[in-house]
Amino acid sequence: MNATHVGWAGLLGSFVLVVVAIALSFSQRLQLSRSMLWASARAAVQLLLVGFALRLVLDPNAYVWWAWLWVVIMIGFAGFTIRSRAKEVPGIFFLGTASMLAVVVVSLSVIFGFGVFPIEGRTIVPLAGMMIGNSMTACVLVGRRIVGELSEKSDEVEARLALGQSWQDASRPYVRSALRTALVPQIESTKAVGLVFLPGAMTGLVLAGVDAVDAVTVQLAIMYLILGSVATSVTVIGLGLTRRVFTSDHRLRSIERATH
Amino acid sequence: MLAPMGPESTASATPAILDFEAVSFVVTGGPKILDGVSLGVPAGLVTVVTGPSGAGKSTLLRLGNRLEVPTTGVVRFRGADLASVDPRTLRRNVGMVFQRPVPFAGSVRANLAVADPKSTDQEMSVVLDRVGLDASFLDRVADDLSGGEAQRMCIARTLLTTPDVILMDEPTASLDPENRLGIEALARELATEGIGVVWITHDLDQVDRIADRAFVLIDGRNASEEETAAYLTRGMSEEES
Structure with a gap:
């Protein structure tokens, strides 16, 4: 993996931090676990869609x-x-x-x-x-x-x-x-x-x-x-x-x- | 006690400089506040408008300063329909003092400068003197003034525009008796100086003390002479009892 390429494995790795946040929410009874999971998943879907669309728009050709x-x-x-x-x-x-x-x-x-x-x-x-x-x-x-x-x-x-x-x-x-x-x-x-x-x-x-x-x-x-x-x-x-x-x-x- | 006057009395010997001619005012999508009210304001007299709460007294005053425009009817200043006059010029000729003193942020000097940015300290001192405040008030923070002082400053601010008419919307409603009498005396003085004063109140003792002419509004319309007499008499009896 180079500096510019995170990759799917890297993305999953970074998701560990979301799991930590959810665990903290559970332990402190913040009742935010579902919101955190939803926000993270929604951000992933939105940004990936944008990324694929941008790939077409930003193509040098x-x-x-x-x-x-x-x-x-x-x-x-x-x-x-x-x-x-x-x-x-x-x-x-x-x-x-x-x-x-x-x-x-x-x-x-x-x-x-x-x-x-x-x-x-x-x-x-x-x-x-x-x-x-x-x-x-x-x-x-x-x-x-x-x-x-x-x-x-x-x-x-x-x-x-x-x-x-x-x-x-x-x-x-x-x-x-x-x-x-x-x-x-x-x-x-x-x-x-x-x-x-x-x-x-x-x-x-x-x-x-x-x-x-x-x-x-x-x-x-x-x-x-x-x-x-x-x-x-x-x-x-x-x-x-x-x-x-x-x-x-x-x-x-x-x-x-x-x-x- | 002041003789009650009905709408017919508006056509008095003294010519009006501010004329409300059959004005009505309807709030968009709301109730009718005024219904064909006629009233003339001569120079040099205190014209009192009284009546029960919700009768449309304050709205009538706002029409005179063009903070509102009538739905039907005409308001004239020196014969000109207000709709044809630049509102900024009109408002400097027909000043307004509100029920609650409205000091702006900053010093008394800064407040007076809103009315006339070119006025000098000397001119400001003269106008403060007219309302019973001395020149030392110029440096006072307006928000720190007492209710009576603040209302006097607001009157001074209005006087700096050299108005021909001053519309006063229950200007003593939030003041103690001493300040109330002081502001009343000031209104009388202004009338003596030739300014047409319109004073709104529901205090019938006050009507008796300051009015040269009195009008009663009931349910947004001019009260008839009988209703006017009954309102003023009943009010007085209630207060005496």
Whole structure:
């Protein structure tokens, strides 16, 4: 077995750790054994299916359009996932999908425009996947946070409107707070990288036998990309969602009404 | 005691600067809150709107500041339909003070700056003085003010927009008697200065103390003269007993 090939036997070997987790669950009566087994099996099936599909998409002889199609499907799934996690947020499917699209367009334009990575299936799909995955979580967080802030502070927002502020000005302190909440974890994880943990892409490259410094430069490019993606997505969600919560004549809608 | 006034009395000698003309308001998919209410607000007087809980008094006030729009009917400011006026301009002319003081985060100065970011400390001190607070309050944290101080600061914040009309939605409901009387006196002063004050209350003693004109709403409509007389009289008898 070389560094890049785990193999079925290796996979089964790593499953021993899941057995350990299940044993711990039993011993501590956590009643999580079935969930752990189900999650592990489901992850295996999902990832293997994805792996076989990716093998076709990432084949050097495959058309690069298959990779772009894959990205479009990822964006759609991300929209559905965001909606399922933040049902109370008005128009979240449209906004979430739009923000994912913005993330992919902006980030890939930069990364391919500057020639950081070549435009190939093997770069398009994983890069887009990482950006969408990280941005999705931030979008859910910022969407829920904005709705929460504007609902809880509706008296303050209306007091600001009543003083003649525009809806943009009246909502700014609360939207700003929500955006900060969504972005700070990403900034913190960017700061802690290398000191506290080794990120996934770099670990994967090192395991695959790539020189450590080369792996670091790839990882840095990806981290900057993710930071930019998260910032782009939460801003799109933040501005779009806030717009929906107000009328064009600077009145605050009730959140319940805005969902219809 | 103040003479009860019905809807017919709205067409008084003093011309109204804020006019509610047969306004109705229905919550989307919900109940009718207001049903054809008419009311005029002249400058320089305290116009009190009273009535039982749920009569639509607060909603009426929100229509005046355009935080809500009427389902039918028209609200006019100086003759112009509010639908045709920029809401931001309107709200600086028709200010609003809410039932519970709503201080924003930060100092009193920061709060006043929301109303007018260009105002100087001197201008802020003048407006604080009008509401009975001295200039030292500028550096105080707004959240640390007492209920009465916070409500005065909210009134000062509204005054900084130099409104022609101030809509006050039960502004003393959460205050102690001393502060209640102080805010009432302040409303009377503002009226003396030429501002049209609309004051909502269900406290009939308060109606007696501050109203130049009183309107009663019942079930979202103007009470008739008989209903107005009965409401004010019954209320007074209940409180005296």
